[in-house]
Amino acid sequence: MAPVTPLLETRGISKRFGGLEAVGGVDFRLDRGEVRALIGPNGAGKTTLVGLISGRLRPTAGEVFFAGRNITRLPAWERAVLGIVYTFQVTSVYRRLSVHDNVVLAAQRPRLRAAVDWIALDAEAVAADARTALARVGLADLRDQRAGALAYGHQRVLEVAMALALGPELLILDEPTQGLAGDEIESLCRLIRDIAGTTTVLLIEHNMAVVLELAGRVTVMDRGRIIAEGTPREIEAHPEVQRAYLGR
Amino acid sequence: MRGGDRGRVLGLHLAVVGLLAGLQLLLPPFHHGMLARIMILAAYAVGYNVLLGYTGLMSLGHAMFFAAGMYGTGLTIHHLGFGIGAGFLAGAVAGLAAAGLVGLMTLRTTGPAFLIVTMMLAQAFYLATLYWNDFTGGDQGFILAGLQGELAGVRFALADPAVKYNVALGVFAACLLASLWITRSPLGRVLVAVRENEERTRLLGYNTHRYRLIAVLLSGLVAGVAGAAYTLLFSYVGSTFAGILYSIYPLLWTLLGGAGTVLGPLVGTLVMTYVVDITSGFTTGYLLVVGVALVVMILWAPAGIVGGIRARWAPWLP
């Protein structure tokens, strides 16, 4: 049987900040259609790893492949065009623009392929895409609000709406439930499960209940390395994981 | 954007252009000439606003683009015998080329370095116009006498007040409506996004360096067009227009009118040109008013005139 090309693969990827090795020689594989959780204590290198995947950071060593293509040298914006979409850990919406305009910025991007699109863009189609994305996350009623005036939970799902409007192949969610209330977490989980039907999801998450509910597989990082990988049940039972993370 | 707003916005801007067209029938000669000049300078400020207001890049070297347009037109007419049409085109191209050079050179700079480098390059350009004064006329500049154009078989003198006014109006209206169109286009949206949060914009798949460069080019092109038109209408080319004051002016006009508003540059240029004109009547240190205006504005009215109106009464203003 021919080996299936993973959607995403890193080979020996490393990142040093001065004397500190935040990520050290990580080999990471993600198959198409997965919902993968990335867990680990603070400072384990999770955000650095997804930074290397999304192109926000340049690796000190190692390579990144996306759908079989070496993207190590591609800048972040080109990776976003390929479909690697990152939502920020700290909400990073355009605070002074309206909710609708935030999503339109994302929604117009996939439609701007050729130079002529800049002049003759189908504004109605873009607006429709934006509306669809907003409706999907439940923000349709707030479209004319200033994004900075939204409640924190709404800003987080606005981030998700922007990501969806880009039409991602791989959606990276960096601690999406952080700072949300119980019912907000529940509806966000429902949304992620809905997204997972069509998109591969990589999820950094501290909330184990969320991880157990959503993730098909879990990868555990500690001190810049992957220390375990498996189903949520296996991970829960893994002694090293309990020592490094769950029993903190 | 709601359909009703779109009609209202377009209507307002067309009304402003119409008002300017109508004013020429009412104004006494002095103000008639003054307004023609203001419209050209306001077109220059419109170009500046694309960069400062909509992309968030503060340039202190725009005089280089304006003067490039001016010399591009003036020198080709003076030395090479170009006609006014070809001369105007040469000016626009020169503005664009200067902007391309500056844009590429500042691509890697961030924050305050952009402003310092634009100022440095513009100052080098200014010194070059002085140094090669055999060619440029240096400080004294030179006069292009008796420029004539022809439209549909009718010859006309560009120095004729009515011609001057209407050409100025045409240039200004074109720049204003182009800027209005850009702000509502997908490109304008991306430029605003770069201003608001460059990294976020990059992760939405936009090559933000490219858009910064595009903004510098557009802004330089408009400045070049304004410089070219100024040369043709006022028949004069001189290094004064390459000096730092002519880089500060568009900044002042744009801020006073309201950075990031489409009509702000016109309002700011109109007010400030009159204020400077009046003060220069009774003191040699009339540029003091420029300094005081900048400080007062930054302390008490950072949004500018149109920006203030938008915040208080008309949130639909673009």
Added chain:
Amino acid sequence: MSLGAHLFLALLEGTVGALVLALTALGLSFVFGVMRIVNVAHGEFFMLGAVLTWYVSTTTGSVLLALLAAPAVVGAVAVLADRLVLRRIGYEPESTIVATIGLLYILQQLVLTTYGPYARPVTPPVYFRVDFPWFGYSGYKLVVAAVAAVLLAGTWIGLSRTRLGLYMRATQQDREIAQAFAVPVNRVYTLAFGVGAGLAALAGALIVPIQQAHYLMGLDALLLSFVVVILGGLGSLRGTLVAALLVGLSDGVISVFFSPTLAKIVATLLVALVLAVRGRGLFGEAAA
């Protein structure tokens, strides 16, 4: 005069110019380093130092007194500007730039209306000639170079050894954390702005007996200082010194052999080249 002698003269002129430029640019770089603001009025502080030196030396007859008074008065003007304007806009980078452009015109035009559009000389406080085999050279210029070098060394030591210097470096690293460690950030800012202006004024005061005082002289000083801090890397004092020497020497040599105007054009293009290759200058921090 032979080519060798010419070159020697050019290097001598260049060295004097470089040391004075280093003093001016150090003020600018220092203010940026501590406060993260670009002071566009920096050249006007230089000009004000020169003009005040003319005033004080012609009214009191003492150039030495003028050399002390000018930086002090200019420092006070800067402190006032900091209190009245910069602090009130919270040192927001773009607003600060606009405000200092305003300050540039306010100072320049006030000098124009009171002092007039003249270029006025000041007699050097010490007058002697140093005779080289090929030409005689103004002793005062050598004194200026020596004084500038001493002042540069003094500033350097002041920044690395004193409590004030420590506060300033702490504030430069991180404003919030410095505040948490009870560093009086506001006072440090005011003082830094004053000291930066004072350094420019001192350079202006030293140069008047060589160059004459004129209300527009600040612009060239600003341009060259900008060239230096960009070439050296914004906020790096070491880079500022190295770049000032490079720019000052090339300025001196080209000025002697060709023209001062060409020298400034060349210096600027030189920096443009460096920037195109290395966006943050020679010694700049990775993220400016």
